[in-house]
Amino acid sequence: MSDLTPVLRLEDIVKTFPGVRALDGVSLTLLPGEVHALMGENGAGKSTLMKVLGGILKPNEGRIIVGETPVVMSSPLEAKAKGIVFIHQELSLAEELSVAENIYLGELPRKRFGLVDWATLETRTNAILERLKVGFDARTRVGDLSIANQQMVEIARALTVDAKAVIFDEPTASLTDAEKVVLFDVISGLQEQGVGIIYISHRMEEIFKITDRISVLRDGSYRGTVNTADTDEEAVTQLMIGRKLDLTGNESHHELGDVALEVRGLSCGDLFRDINFEVRRGEVVGFYGLVGAGRTEIAETLFGLRDPSAGTILLDGQETVIHSPIDAIARGISLVPEDRKGQGLILGMNCRDNMTLPQVDDLKAGPFVAEGAEVSIFDQYRDRLDIRTPGWKQLVGNLSGGNQQKIVIGKWLSMRPSVLIVDEPTRGIDVGSKSEIHNLIRELAAQGYAVIVISSEMPEVLHVSDRIVAMYSGRIMRTFTSEEVTEDNLIQAISGITPDKAA
Numbered sequence: 001m002s003d004l005t006p007v008l009r010l011e012d013i014v015k016t017f018p019g020v021r022a023l024d025g026v027s028l029t030l031l032p033g034e035v036h037a038l039m040g041e042n043g044a045g046k047s048t049l050m051k052v053l054g055g056i057l058k059p060n061e062g063r064i065i066v067g068e069t070p071v072v073m074s075s076p077l078e079a080k081a082k083g084i085v086f087i088h089q090e091l092s093l094a095e096e097l098s099v100a101e102n103i104y105l106g107e108l109p110r111k112r113f114g115l116v117d118w119a120t121l122e123t124r125t126n127a128i129l130e131r132l133k134v135g136f137d138a139r140t141r142v143g144d145l146s147i148a149n150q151q152m153v154e155i156a157r158a159l160t161v162d163a164k165a166v167i168f169d170e171p172t173a174s175l176t177d178a179e180k181v182v183l184f185d186v187i188s189g190l191q192e193q194g195v196g197i198i199y200i201s202h203r204m205e206e207i208f209k210i211t212d213r214i215s216v217l218r219d220g221s222y223r224g225t226v227n228t229a230d231t232d233e234e235a236v237t238q239l240m241i242g243r244k245l246d247l248t249g250n251e252s253h254h255e256l257g258d259v260a261l262e263v264r265g266l267s268c269g270d271l272f273r274d275i276n277f278e279v280r281r282g283e284v285v286g287f288y289g290l291v292g293a294g295r296t297e298i299a300e301t302l303f304g305l306r307d308p309s310a311g312t313i314l315l316d317g318q319e320t321v322i323h324s325p326i327d328a329i330a331r332g333i334s335l336v337p338e339d340r341k342g343q344g345l346i347l348g349m350n351c352r353d354n355m356t357l358p359q360v361d362d363l364k365a366g367p368f369v370a371e372g373a374e375v376s377i378f379d380q381y382r383d384r385l386d387i388r389t390p391g392w393k394q395l396v397g398n399l400s401g402g403n404q405q406k407i408v409i410g411k412w413l414s415m416r417p418s419v420l421i422v423d424e425p426t427r428g429i430d431v432g433s434k435s436e437i438h439n440l441i442r443e444l445a446a447q448g449y450a451v452i453v454i455s456s457e458m459p460e461v462l463h464v465s466d467r468i469v470a471m472y473s474g475r476i477m478r479t480f481t482s483e484e485v486t487e488d489n490l491i492q493a494i495s496g497i498t499p500d501k502a503a
């Protein structure tokens with residue numbers, strides 16, 4: 001590869017925010033046709049570096065060289081004109097506009113007299129959408145699309161320009177397996193055309209599957225670049241977090257208590273049918289299945305966001321009706337939602353207030369909120385979850401993506417619910433914090449909480465659960481104890497293969 005002229009070089013980039021040195025002299029070289037992973041813990045500076053490259057943030061120091069030419073990236077449009085396309089971690093689409101308008105925003109094809117050429121716009125857009133094998137078209141309003149499909153629109157944008165470099169910032173966080181296959185096809189297509197790809201993800205399997213080189217940041221500093229073929233997960237993790245990760249020590253066995261939650265014959269239209277299970281105090285029950293199996297919908301029903309069409313919910317043996325999240329919270333049920341962006345956070349509010357929002361009433365001393373109590377809750381969970389922020393006053397919108405997720409998790413944990421439901425608890429979370437969150441889940445169970453963990457990551461459910469409920473197409477196929485479960489019988493169950501049929 002040494003005879004290739006790099007697509008671009010970043011040299012000694014420094015970027016500071018008030019109280020934070022987000023990038024401390026970082027350099028990176030991107031070669032044509034390579035997939036270059038950018039890794040590091042939550043808050044390490046990955047998105048910031050890419051925002052500098054993409055013309056969104058101005059660096060305090062450093063140079064950007066595209067091909068052989070030093071450039072100043074003064075805006076995203078300028079970056080795009082230089083062939084650098086950025087697919088964001090936080091979706092940045094205009095919900096009110098159509099898919100086509102979003103894809104060509106700022107450069108809509110025009111006819112004479114400056115009128116938008118809608119026919120051309122649609123034909124071009126649909127041609128790209130076809131390549132991506134998506135189930136919507138140019139006219140669809142972006143606000144009507146699922147998060148995953150909105151992500152596909154972001155990806156479609158990348159294919160409209162003659163790109164030299166494409167940056168993917170955690171593109172798979174909300175994609176299904178089928179959509180991931182399409183994305184990886186797109187990436188290898190770009191690669192064949194000699195486009196350089198920068199790929200940010202916390203998912204090691206992906207990194208080792210599709211990347212050629214890996215560069216690592218830690219606390220805003222550059223830690224090194226390695227060939228993917230010459231390294232392994234452990235070495236990369238060590239480079240990222242500066243220590244070895246202790247993945248053992250989770251064998252906490254404790255006595256199970258009474259049944260905290262029991263669900264009998266619960267159904268909700270076509271979403272799920274005849275669901276029966278129980279969770280004891282001290283127990284972690286994992287829900288595993290493919291996207292669309294109905295797991296999130298069950299969680300939403302237990303949390304009062306959906307009304308069941310049949311069945312009963314019992315809390316501590318008492319039949320209960322839950323019509324709203326307020327009912328659920330009052331009865332001791334908390335849900336850490338899957339879509340934390342949409343349902344969990346107020347970006348323009350500070351870290352502390354976001355975390356203590358649901359319990360302001362409890363913290364009130366007379367007419368005032370006891371500020372000390374709020375700050376101490378925040379401090380406790382900041383330490384526990386290793387939330388990187390200069391202080392509680394920082395606006396949540398200024399935190400890195402993964403640290404925002406930790407705030408939401410802290411918010412629901414700090415309510416000390418008796419039944420805690422967490423939906424995809426470690427999506428977007430770095431490896432170090434991931435095992436910390438797993439330990440925390442086990443610890444909460446040990447303290448007597450009943451915990452439901454919904455996850456699409458098999459190692460995660462296997463690791464944290466005492467029992468695993470396998471779902472397929474709105475039904476429970478089988479419930480496994482941790483002794484009987486294997487990867488094979490779990491995969492069979494979630495593919496809809498019953499033991500009889502398999503035999």
Ligand SMILES: Nc1ncnc2c1ncn2[C@@H]1O[C@H](COP(=O)(O)OP(=O)(O)OP(=O)(O)O)[C@@H](O)[C@H]1O
Binds near residue numbers: 089
């Ligand atoms: N607009 C901003 N104002 C203040 N601080 C910021 C701003 N943007 C980023 N930061 C800080 O800069 C640091 C690096 O953040 P960045 O978003 O680059 O992290 P990241 O590596 O992308 O993490 P993640 O894996 O969680 O997405 C963090 O400490 C973050 O809080």
Ligand SMILES: [Mg+2]
Binds near residue numbers: 046048169400401402
């Ligand atoms: Mg980021």
